[in-house]
Amino acid sequence: MKPHAELRDFWEQRLRSDWTESGVGYKALGRAFNTWMYRVRAEGFRREIASLGLDLAKARVLDVGSGTGFYVRQWRALGAESVTGSDLTEAAVERLRARFPHDTFLRLDIADPGDALEESSYDVASAMDMLFHITDDTRYRAALRSIGRAVRPGGVFVLSENFLHRPEQRSDYQVNHPLPWITEALGEAGFEVLRRVPMLVLMNAQVDANPVWRKLWGGLLRAVTLTEVTGWLAGALLYPLERRLVRVLRESPTTELMICRRR
Template sequence: MTETDGTLDYWDTRHRQQDELASGGHIGLDRAGNELFYALRLGTLLGLVGDLSSPAAPLFVLDAGCGKGHFARALARCGHRVDAFDASEEAVDRARAAGGGPRYARARLDTWRSPWPYDIVVCVDVLFHLLDDTEWSAALRNLASLVRLTGRLILTDEDTPVPRARGDYILHRPTAAYRAALEPLGLRHTEFRPYRFREIEVGFHVFTRIR
């Protein structure tokens, strides 16, 4: 998540006090609503990632900002090799305790390093919590650096032409801002797939590395 001590305290507290769905889902939804919200996002994400892996050649996937590991565990159940990290110590501890196959670590979006590139890097409902533009840009650059040639960076935000703040800890940035940050790094915007869940306008932006 974000880097300031105050923000990390917020996420540590949220992961400690909220259940495994509300802590990384929609805090305004009840349990049934979050069950549906997670299922919808997961189904769309798995469709975007695809099923091209095999026991002999699994896809190598990174879940950046994994929270308590809900999506990371699902990706691992599909046979993918999954690394996952989050800046919240509380979230990572809970994810490790749940097990399920992924390798977990604590790191920020702009500091995670890997000795190998990933086929897929996913970052679900994290980047719009980075209010500082410098921090957001550094996170994007680092995530882009982790994607192999022809691999995909799958991240979530609204498909908006202008910045839109929602409350005190969400800033949706224009699709053009993502393209301006990522296209010079060799990633082309290839798809936007909205959640289509209630009033939420967020969806999956897919960037594919072409060089």
């Protein structure tokens, strides 16, 4: 496990050099393929949030780990009028403030935000594609507790994760936890799970699949995305199938979206 300071520096350098979907996404698959992948993410996110019936015009929204602001844009597209974003890196925050001048962006470590986030002050919070990058389990749980304190009772928390049905998987910059572990940590932070749905199926690493399939599909994805041209074509071909799969499947071998409510 990398020290926290080293992880922070890694993301600072990565986002300063590549502030695009590939910088915050699956970098090995290239920018063109990631663009198609994020189209699927956006559609699923907006569909699930819209189904909640939230009055976003009157809601205060907190987006944790804003990165390039991709999900800030989704909240705006859904009608949110007040969005507060946050990120661990100065590289992201300084650019987010320029890109979204009417929103507020805080540089903070969600595992230890100090008094930056007022207690019970947000109606909705999101933490998309970032919690699995907190490789220290204690800090992961602390991050969820911080979000739990910031969201008002009855408020909504939306997160994306790789909810494994297998033993945890660890690397220097990512940890994929089992579903029961994450559910328990959410409960400790004051959240109850409402539902979990696929966010991607084939357009990402098959972290929860059979190891043979995971290796074969991962190798194929990397092969067809060796250039931006082939990556764009691969994304365009997979896009309609992926849109269908995330709607009809109940579980996915990769990233899923979970919606929780603050007790």
